[in-house]
Amino acid sequence: MKFRTALMIPLAVCAMSSPAFAGPYFAGGFHTMDPYVGANIGLLQYNESGAPGFSPSAIMLRAGMPLNPYLAIEGRLGTGLSSDQSNGGSVSVGTFGGAYAKGSVALGPIFSLYGVAGIATVNLHRNFRDGNTTDTGLSAGVGGDVQLQRSLALNFEWTYLPGGNDAGHSYNSSLFSVGVNYAF
Numbered sequence: 001m002k003f004r005t006a007l008m009i010p011l012a013v014c015a016m017s018s019p020a021f022a023g024p025y026f027a028g029g030f031h032t033m034d035p036y037v038g039a040n041i042g043l044l045q046y047n048e049s050g051a052p053g054f055s056p057s058a059i060m061l062r063a064g065m066p067l068n069p070y071l072a073i074e075g076r077l078g079t080g081l082s083s084d085q086s087n088g089g090s091v092s093v094g095t096f097g098g099a100y101a102k103g104s105v106a107l108g109p110i111f112s113l114y115g116v117a118g119i120a121t122v123n124l125h126r127n128f129r130d131g132n133t134t135d136t137g138l139s140a141g142v143g144g145d146v147q148l149q150r151s152l153a154l155n156f157e158w159t160y161l162p163g164g165n166d167a168g169h170s171y172n173s174s175l176f177s178v179g180v181n182y183a184f
Contacts (some may be wrong), residue, residue, distance in 0.1 A: 028069020029104025029112030031147060034183040036060040038155065041081070042177025046091045046124065049169045054091035057081040060177060064102060072102045074116065083125070094123035094132070096161065098139055110147040116140060122161045122173060129167040137162030141175075151183040 039061055046054040060078030067073065080093030098120030106112045120139035125132050143157030156178045163172035 026092065027105050029114055029145065030066040030069050030072060031150060032150075033066050033069075033184045035063070035065045036181050038064075038179050038181035040078075040155070040157065040177035040179030042157075042175050044080075044093055044161075044173055044175045046084075046171065046173045047058040048166060048171035051089060051128065051169065051171075052086040054086060054089070056092045058093045058096070058175065058177075060096075060175075060179070062179075062181070070103060070105065072104070074100045074102050074118075076100065076120075080125075089130075090125075090127045092125045094125050094134075094176040096120060096122040100139070104145070112145045112147070113142070115142050116157075116159065120161055121165045124173070126166070129169065133164060133166065135162040135164040143180065153181045153183075155179055155181055159163075 039059065041059050042057070043055045044058050046056070049054035050134070058080050060080050061077055062076050063075055064072045075098070077097040078093070079095050083090050083092030084162060098118050100116040100118030102114055102116045104114035104170045117138070117140045119136065121134065121136040123132070123134045139159060139161050141157055141159030143155055145153045145155045147153045157176070159175045161173045163170065
């Protein structure tokens with residue numbers, strides 16, 4: 001309950017703030033039709049049945065091209081920054097990447113909510129059971145952009161990444177990240 005309330009307060013403030021800002025209101029989440037690049041830093045949540053949870057850090061570069069004010073295509077490439085250890089086990093991110101469709105809608109003049117869906121590949125390094133793994137599959141997520149200037153935005157995102165099976169134990173991973181986008 002507290003988490004939902006904490007999440008709804010900033011969303012409501014952004015949505016109600018539109019009269020306070022001069023300038024046009026965009027219904028679509030992409031304020032320009034220009035290509036954009038971005039960088040995010042975050043924590044990957046790794047969960048495997050019968051093992052403790054791990055949270056290694058990662059960095060990701062993004063590049064995208066809006067097709068219209070509501071839809072863009074986006075490519076991503078990332079790598080791990082640090083590993084996480086627990087009970088003698090260790091997990092780190094090798095590399096990951098993906099191709100996504102990104103749908104975005106403006107909730108006010110400076111805030112856009114978006115969803116991504118696509119295909120991703122994730123390479124993880126583990127020091128237990130089957131060891132390293134590379135998984136490819138469907139990936140999806142949700143996030144938001146806060147427009148600072150016409151070409152510059154802050155963003156936050158949660159993305160579900162492909163999982164698999166490790167010696168009979170299923171696992172999954174997701175990435176929570178924050179970053180910046182710059183449109184050319």
